[in-house]
Amino acid sequence: ETFDQALAGKKVGLVRADSGFYTEELLSYLEEKQHNYIMAVRMYPNVKSAVWGLDNWISLSPGIELNSMIFSHENGKPRRYIVVKKQVDIRPDSTGKQLFDELPGYRYSCYVTNLDLPLDQIWNIYNTWADCENRIKELKDDFGLDSFCLQDFWATEASFRFIMVAYNLMSLFRHFALNHHNRATLRTLKSYCFALGAWTVSHANKTVLKISLTAKKRPWMKGIFSQINNLSPPFNYSNA
Structure with missing residues (x-):
């Protein structure tokens, strides 16, 4: 549904997915559609065994080593796997899983890719996807995405989609009016842009909006209006 509806007619440059999507069915689907992908790997026993047999690790920085292997998942085709090994005493906050009792001081992460x-x-390209978690957190905290559940499934689905429309509108506002993508959350925008005392008056046969602002804040608000005045739909917006 994501590819056929939400992304219909769009060029997908890369698919990044966590280990919950690591199945032969999905890997084969992405390759059939000729999508580039990087996907985290579930550490099944056969994967752990293959990782255990690796040698000639490449040191990337203190406490981080990299390796690669060709591996077949569930009788699937051979694919390229990237393995990251992190030394806990040097990098105590590193993510990953401790795989081997014989090596308690290391955590491992593994990714499969066709790149x-x-x-x-x-590894760096995959790590940049972590910002998606911030967007999910914003949807939950500021847009109430996880605080409703209607009795009918389709009513819940409709509410969910309207929340996404509201989020996309705020994203367009941040991009075009504030000239940045994600630094201001809805909570911040409420206090700085929307929750302001305002009233309308008539002046020279025109309706004028009066906004209650401190003198220091007025130039910033005028800048936002000047940005919007120079824009008209359709908006060409890239989330690349």
Whole structure:
């Protein structure tokens, strides 16, 4: 549904997914559709066994080593796997799982990809997807995404989609009026832009909006209006 409806007619440059999507069915689907992907791997026993047999690790920085292997998941085709090993005493906040009792001081992460890029680039590209979690947190905290459940499934689905429309409108406002993507959350925008004392008056046969603002804040607000005045739909917006 995501590819066929939400992304219909759009070019998908990369699919990043966590280990919950690690199935042979989905990997085959992405390859059939010729999508580039980087996906976190569930550490099944056969994956752990393959990781245990790796040698010639490449040191990326203190406490981080990289490796790669060709591995087949559930009788699937051989694919490229990237393995990241982190030394806990040097990097105590590192993510990953402790796989081996014989090596208690290390955590491991593993990714499967069809990209032909250096190991460190694969890992860095995947790590940039963590910002998605911030967007999910904002949807929950500021837009109430997890605080409603209607009796009818389709009513809940409709409410969910309207929340996404509201979020996208705020994203367009941040991008075009404030000239940045994600730094201001809805909570911040409420206090700075929307929850302001205002009234309308008639002046020279025109309706004028009066906004209660401190003198220091007025130039900033005028800048927002000047940005909006120079825009008209359709808006060409890239989330790349």
